[in-house]
Amino acid sequence: MHELSLSRAIGQIVVRAAAGRRVTRVEVDCGALRQVVPETLTRCWGLTVEGTPLAGAALVVNPIPAVVSCAVCRAETQLDWPVLRCGECASTDVTLLSGEEFLVRSIDVET
Amino acid sequence: MGRFHRHDDGTVHSHEHDSDGHGHPQHDHDHPADHHSHEHHDHGADGHSHDHGAADHDHSAAADWAGDHSGYATGAERVEVLERIFDENDQAAARNRAAFDAHQVTAVNLMSAPGSGKTAILAQVLRRLRGRVRVGVVEGDIETAIDADRLAGLGAQIALLNTGHGFGGECHLDAPMVAHALADLDLASLDLVLIENVGNLVCPAEFDVGAHRRAMVCSVTEGEDKPLKYPVMFRAVDLVIVNKIDLLPHLDFDLALFEANLKAVNPQAAVLHCSAKTGQGLEAVTAWLEG
CATH class of the missing domain: 3.40.50.300 (P-loop containing nucleotide triphosphate hydrolases)
Incomplete structure (x- = not known):
């Protein structure tokens, strides 16, 4: 249901950006910390656009990894799960570099 | 959690643009959620202003064909939106x-x-x-x-x-x-x-x-x-x-x-x-x- 809500929000942005043109493809950046399952989002997208002018537009999800930078040892760690901890020295004094993105990057429209 | 797509060089991105891949208008991307090959990957000549931080995927490889629409006559256009979904x-x-x-x-x-x-x-x-x-x-x-x-x-x-x-x-x-x-x-x-x-x-x-x-x-x-x-x-x-x-x-x-x-x-x-x-x-x- 999470992904369904998000699909609707994506649809609103796409409709506005398309300005009446037919959309064939939508590209979304999705950070790993957003707790979005790309396959589920794609499936929900299909349900959301069915019977609307966006029907047939493919949704492509670019997964963006969660990466933290350590204030202690300066290492950068790609997180496999949502615990914000340095993979080198285990410090929790880390800054999130990526992983919270959630944006519509582009749309392909017919001209 | 989302699935990551990790490349040999350590960058992470769902689309890999190999150095020899730019000439192919039909460019298949190996991505679990991407069910079709898209024809054109234009990130615009103005570069990227989105803030993904240091771990961001490197799009520089795409820059040399940004804006190049040659060999691409299907009447489609990629529009950069870059709008946060919330x-x-x-x-x-x-x-x-x-x-x-x-x-x-x-x-x-x-x-x-x-x-x-x-x-x-x-x-x-x-x-x-x-x-x-x-x-x-x-x-x-x-x-x-x-x-x-x-x-x-x-x-x-x-x-x-x-x-x-x-x-x-x-x-x-x-x-x-x-x-x-x-x-x-x-x-x-x-x-x-x-x-x-x-x-x-x-x-x-x-x-x-x-x-x-x-x-x-x-x-x-x-x-x-x-x-x-x-x-x-x-x-x-x-x-x-x-x-x-x-x-x-x-x-x-x-x-x-x-x-x-x-x-x-x-x-x-x-x-x-x-x-x-x-x-x-x-x-x-x-x-x-x-x-």
Whole structure:
């Protein structure tokens, strides 16, 4: 249901950006910390656009990894799960570099 | 969690543009969610202004064919949008916050799983604030006025918001819905607005409703692993209220482990323990909520 809500929000942005043109493809950046399952989002997208002018537009999800930078040892760690901890020295004094993105990057429209 | 797509060179991105791959207008990307080959990957000649930080995928390889539409005559165009999916909601949230600020009202978004005790805690809090702090409650539920009725007669203004009625049965409150509910509250005569979100540990965390602070309730019957399973929610809050602690003697719940898991995903969150049933700990919860 999470992904369904998000699909609707994506649809609103796409409709506005398309300005009446037919959309064939939508590209979304999705950070790993957003707790979005790309396959589920794609499936929900299909349900959301069915019977609307966006029907047939493919949704492509670019997964963006969660990466933290350590204030202690300066290492950068790609997180496999949502615990914000340095993979080198285990410090929790880390800054999130990526992983919270959630944006519509582009749309392909017919001209 | 999302699936990562890791490349040999250590960069992570769903699209790999090999140096020899740019000449092919039909360019298949190996991506689990990408069911077709797209023909053109134009990121625009102006480069990228999005802030993905140092770990961002490297698009520089695409720059040398940016804007090149040769060999591409299908009448399609890629339009850069770069719009955050929550932008519209966030703008509505900012308007709500401005409305609260204009009346010097503090607003708190209270979230939790269904059945963790949000309404019971609110009833206890309203009893303690009655006659001292003027409270408004936005009561979010998919259906029924049951929770709103439970809070009636405790001196608070109550705005019921059934998301099943005209809001698509949403599993969360969003900023436009809360804006709608605020029409039922007289902000000028309030000090504090408590927004009881729809019981759900996922979606409410994503939607800013314009509150100044965010709190969640997690009861000891829910298990110590919840912060790890629902990190978006646990990361989104300033306070975690651990409810039903009167049940601790009957449960295997490991409070220390729960708090360690919480600290792992959100080191900044404050923690308060309470029992809405016995009233234990409710003074501190009340004090936090009133700010």
